Amino acid sequence: MTQRRIRKILIANRGEIACRVAATARKLAIRTVAVHSDVDAGAQFVAACDEAVSLGGAAPRDSYLRWDKIIAAAKATGADAVHPGYGFLSENADFARACTDAGLIFIGPPAEAIEAMGLKAESKRLMEAAGVPLVPGYHGADQDSALLAAEAERIGYPLMIKASAGGGGKGMRIVEQPGGFADNLASCQREAINSFGSAAVLIERYVQRPRHIEIQVFGDSLGNYVYLFERDCSVQRRHQKVLEEAPAPGLSEARRQEMGEAAIAAARAVGYVGAGTVEFIAEPRPDGDLAFYFMEMNTRLQVEHPVTEAITGLDLVEWQIRIAAGEPLPLAQHELSMRGHAIEARICAENPDNDFLPATGHLDVFRLPGHAAFTPASDGVRIDSGVREGDEISPFYDPMIAKLIVHGATREEALARLDAALAQTHIVGVATNVAFLRHVTTSRSFATADLDTALIQREHGALFHTEGLPFVLTAAAVVANILQAERALADADPWSRRNGWRIGGPVTRRIVLEHGDTRETVAFTAVDDRQVRLNVASSAHDLTLAGPGDITVDGRRLHACTYRTGEVFSVFTADGSAAVRLIDPLAHAGDSEAEAGRLTAPMPGKVVAFLVDAGDTVAKGQPLAVMEAMKMEHTIKAPVDGTVAELLYAIGDQLGEGAELLRLEPLPEAG
Incomplete structure (x- = not known):
């Protein structure tokens, strides 16, 4: 491939990856074009690009999956390259081929490589021929249900059913016993058709206590390959990644090199060009090292690529663009090295306590730790996000709203930095997994690097349905917020003062706060502008108001950020967070059991x-x-x-x- 100057890139994806590509392109003096659905017309990623074209519609099939409209937008705006991001069309061979046929540079691998690795069964046959280790299983083309059941018996239980054309954790089912095979197969095939348009599946032995370790690879059009080390992505829910880190804890240098060379063999087998990820399942061996097996290759940039950037100091999007333009790999294998440890947490709009049900809503508050966009800040914290305060989280797209990435000299330092950064992440208006991520980060298994894909199930008791913040502290923060708001109003209008002062002494006020299924009456008496006597569940407490958000409860000082949206107060502290509802008896007088049934x-x-x-x-x-x-x-x-x-x-x-x-x-x- 000859070198070809890229002047304008159309970004065929939404969200934080579009923001990231736009930032890197700007650094290279390349203009960018965003394509967007009607829902995303005012989104942050649209504003981040130099130009934008509407694809119409809302659902992906009417917008981001319409590659005919995307190519038309590239031609109309004079773009000479298309970056597919990840998700949607990023691993669609027909789209890659259509871009090339239209005279556009596809910033990704050749269509043939996407096709070869896109079908899990076919890719495993290729890997077997290339000498890459495989998990025992059935990868055949015959999809007769009776045959699949017979193959399952041959492989043995527990086993895993996977959509052959799948990815992103969709179309996957673990089956423990023969009696559950038929129902799980039907469910997997149904989800596979809806997500990928194909019901074909493969069956594999379910590795006990597996770790998910992936290798970042790059290839250029001159036949050169490198691996940029590994990422451990073992912490998962519903087969989707929650936390990713690099390097993988406990991986020996010898095994790292062996896995890296196997990943390059996989990429070389399909003539790969650009960024790709070879994913392996690893399990402990009796000698304490890890055995590893090829799982799949993602023929695109991964969501978790920032942890690789953090430990290598490289911009992988820049590498993608340079290689797509025909340049050789910027560095050879012996020139690559790692420094420190990085962890990424995926912040999603979802309810972990309700089986991670995705959530929708309005981002009333979206406050993040101090950071420099798309580059590590001096405090080792980075956030990639495609949304901003005031945006709507719709039901049409993936629920991930941000990625929080931290870097430290050691894993312990990175862990402490991650917990502190999560505590400073304040989101109101939509349910998120931020508190859950803090619980995972501080769990025994994750803190001690006792990793496998069942970590969340193993630590279930410490991760779900936990009290975010003691109710006394929550109530104190709410009372402080009410009184400080009244003080601000009184400063502007003394006749509006409502601190309860009267001749004969201050008055005791009462409010009812609802948290979960419980309602508590909170009584408080403002002694003066700073001192408050608080009574919660028949227990007396001393509350002192300092500055905005600074309170002292029974001699303990803490900073509480409290946001009020209607009747709901959301409280965030370093100890945790909580949301309570202020109950107005008149407003709720008509509540009944009408919803029963x-x-x-x-x-x-x-x-x-x-x-x-x-x-x-x-x-x-x-x-x-x-x-x-x-x-x-x-x-x-x-x-x-x-x-x-x-x-x-x-x-x-x-x-x-x-x-x-x-x-x-x-x-x-x-x-």
Whole structure:
């Protein structure tokens, strides 16, 4: 490939990767064009680019998956290259080929390499021929269900079913016993069709206590290859990554080199050019080292690439652009080295305590630690994000809203920096996993690098349904916020002073705060502008107001950032966070049990399957229906024992959040 100057790049993806590509392109004096859906017209990534073109629509199939519109936008704006980002069309061989046919530079591997690695079964056959270790399994083209069941018996349980064309944790099921094979196969195939357009699957032995270790590789058009070391991505939920770090804890230098060379062999086998990631499953060996097996190759840049950038000091997007322009690799293998340790946390709009159900909503507050955009700051903290305060998190796209990356001289330093940065991440208006990430970071398993893909299940008791902040501290912060807001109003209008002072002494005020399913009455008496007597659950406490957000509770001083949105107060401290609702008795006088017996959609989505019929008797926790939202399937379960009275929608119907899905009549309590 001859060198070709790139002057303008069209970015065929949304979110933080589009912001990142725009920043790197600017550094190289290259202009950028954003393409966007109607939903994203005012998004941050659109503003980050020099130009923008609307693709229309909202759902990906009407916008970001319309590669005909994307190529037309590139031609109309004079772009000479297309960066696919990750997700959507980044691993679509037809799109890569169409870009090339249109005279555009596709900033990624050749279409043939994408095709070779895009089908998991075919890629495993290629890797076997290249001498790359494989997990025992079935990778054949025959997809007869009886044959697949027979192969499962041959491989043995537990096993994993994977969508052959899959990625991103979608279309994957772990099956523990033969009795669960048929249902899991059907569910996996259904999700595979919805996500990738193909129901083909492969079956593999499920490795016990596996670690997920991947190698970053680069190849140029001159036949040169390097590996930029490894990332450990073992901490996962629903087969999707939560935390990633580099280098992998406990990996010997000999094994690192062996895995790196195997990754290069994999890339060389398909004539790979550009950035790619070869993913391995690793398991402990009796000698204490790791055995490793090829899992798949992602023929694109990975979401977690910033941790590799942090330990190598390199800009991988710049490498992508230079290699796509025909330049040789910037460095040879012997010139590459690592420094320190880096960890990335994926901040997502989701509810971990509700099976990681994706969330939608308005970013009323989106405050992040001090950082320099897209480059490590002096304090070793970096945030990549494609949203800003005031944006809407819609149901149409992936729920990830930001990536928090930290770097330290050691893993211990990086861990401490990550926890501190998460504590300074304040998001209000949409449920997020920030508190959950803090719990994972400080868990025994993660802190001691006892890693495998079951870490979250193993640490379940310490990670889910935990108290974010003691209620006394939350109540104190809320009272302080109310009084400081009243003081600010009184300073502007003395007649509006509401501190309770009166002839004969101060008055005691009472408010009701709801946290979870509990309502607590909080009584407080403002003695003066600084001192408050607080009574929570019949327990007396001393509260002192210092500056904005600074309070002292029973002699302990802490900084509490409190945000009020309507009736909800969200409190953030270094110890944790909490949200409570201020209950107005008049506003809630009409509350009743009218909602009993209704099962509603937890978020906008499509009905994929009903697992019961009208008239069926069901038990609490029994699966009733399956919805698809944010590219994932979600199972709706019975909240109580009951009888299904009516199904209110049909398979394939699109629902809005809160739409009544079915009616369930609770069984009468035994008396």
